[in-house]
Amino acid sequence: MFTLKHQDDKTNARTGVLKTASESIATPFFMPVATKMTVKQISPFELTDMGVQSIIANSYILYLKPGTKRIMEAGGIHKFMRYDGNIFTDSGGFQMLSKSFLVAVNDKGITFRDPFSERQHFLTPEAAIKIQHEIGSDVAMALDHVPPVLQERVQIADAVERTHLWAARCKRYHESCNGKNAYGRKQLLFGITQGGIFEDLREKSAQYINALDFDGIAIGGHCIGEPKEKMLSSIKKQVTHFEKHKPRYLMGVGSPIDILEAVALGIDCFDSIYPTKHARHAHVFSRQGMLKIDKGRFANDFAPLDSSCTCYVCKNFTRAFLHHLSRVEDYTYMRYLSYHNVFWLTKFMKEICNAIKNNEFTDYKKQFIKEFLTEDARRRERLALEEPNR
Numbered sequence: 042m043f044t045l046k047h048q049d050d051k052t053n054a055r056t057g058v059l060k061t062a063s064e065s066i067a068t069p070f071f072m073p074v075a076t077k078m079t080v081k082q083i084s085p086f087e088l089t090d091m092g093v094q095s096i097i098a099n100s101y102i103l104y105l106k107p108g109t110k111r112i113m114e115a116g117g118i119h120k121f122m123r124y125d126g127n128i129f130t131d132s133g134g135f136q137m138l139s140k141s142f143l144v145a146v147n148d149k150g151i152t153f154r155d156p157f158s159e160r161q162h163f164l165t166p167e168a169a170i171k172i173q174h175e176i177g178s179d180v181a182m183a184l185d186h187v188p189p190v191l192q193e194r195v196q197i198a199d200a201v202e203r204t205h206l207w208a209a210r211c212k213r214y215h216e217s218c219n220g221k222n223a224y225g226r227k228q229l230l231f232g233i234t235q236g237g238i239f240e241d242l243r244e245k246s247a248q249y250i251n252a253l254d255f256d257g258i259a260i261g262g263h264c265i266g267e268p269k270e271k272m273l274s275s276i277k278k279q280v281t282h283f284e285k286h287k288p289r290y291l292m293g294v295g296s297p298i299d300i301l302e303a304v305a306l307g308i309d310c311f312d313s314i315y316p317t318k319h320a321r322h323a324h325v326f327s328r329q330g331m332l333k334i335d336k337g338r339f340a341n342d343f344a345p346l347d348s349s350c351t352c353y354v355c356k357n358f359t360r361a362f363l364h365h366l367s368r369v370e371d372y373t374y375m376r377y378l379s380y381h382n383v384f385w386l387t388k389f390m391k392e393i394c395n396a397i398k399n400n401e402f403t404d405y406k407k408q409f410i411k412e413f414l415t416e417d418a419r420r421r422e423r424l425a426l427e428e429p430n431r
């Protein structure tokens with residue numbers, strides 16, 4: 042359940058506590074993605090150590106492999122992957138965007154292809170909740186119809202109607218389980234809004250999903266290719282229809298600037314592959330913007346990745362060493378950079394929480410953007426000057 046703690050006096054930013062069966066999560070917070078029950082390159086013990094409060098796994102992918110039977114035999118997802126923190130599970134709707142998964146969709150559900158075996162599976166809203174119930178997550182997500190964001194209005198409107206139909210069915214199935222997962226622990230259920238970039242559809246969806254009285258409300262189908270201004274104005278419109286005392290989750294957003302803008306609009310929760318995927322491509326967060334550590338300019342740079350970061354990697358290794366690992370293709374660099382990025386983003390969220398509590402959020406946001414974007418712009422300029430194939 043969610044308790045609102047502090048509301049910023051100049052923006053809609055707020056702090057709160059989301060209490061689940063596993064964790065009391067200070068909001069706003071960021072969740073690293075553990076699609077296949079592991080955050081790539083990072084152990085669950087490291088996640089706990091660095092203060093990560095929650096992760097999100099993908100229930101449909103886990104249903105395919107290793108299957109819910111195996112997870113149930115292990116005693117549920119927490120025991121199987123040895124993670125005691127909070128676990129969200131996504132329903133599988135997002136896989137609709139993948140051509141290797143989607144076969145067809147109608148009001149009854151989604152026909153998916155299993156890319157591992159080529160077999161087909163039919164996922165209904167009830168099945169999506171049952172899978173999450175059996176996996177044993179703390180927070181389950183309703184099944185939504187996720188359309189490509191720049192589709193025509195008629196197709197987006199159709200996806201919104203179907204998302205609403207499925208949301209009500211998910212809610213009913215969840216209630217038939219008495220709001221508990223298969224291990225007798227409380228399981229929360231969040232509804233998801235859709236609507237592409239059409240603000241009237243977004244508002245309609247926000248009103249409908251809000252009225253279903255879920256434990257939390259997620260905004261889905263954003264950050265998948267639409268202009269940034271469209272995403273922010275859509276969030277702004279939708280938030281006005283959300284119950285103030287429910288947590289609000291913006292799905293798929295993980296860049297520091299987007300997080301700051303969304304927090305200012307009243308968002309409490311984020312998830313994204315952004316920190317881990319970027320790390321695997323040698324991109325790291327720093328207070329002075331993103332650094333591409335495999336670039337030649339870091340070869341003799343003996344500073345840490347970020348001098349303000351207190352992570353294991355920044356305390357022990359230099360940019361020059363990490364650059365070297367990336368150039369000799371020793372994959373430990375992916376692990377070190379992933380560790381730093383997740384640690385950095387977790388600390389960033391704590392700073393945001395503290396700034397809101399101290400009524401300093403507006404100043405913090407302004408200062409952060411000034412430092413982060415200035416160097417980022419310089420970086421782009423430098424990249425343009427460097428040889429094209431590095």
Ligand SMILES: [Zn+2]
Binds near residue numbers: 346347381384
């Ligand atoms: Zn670090």
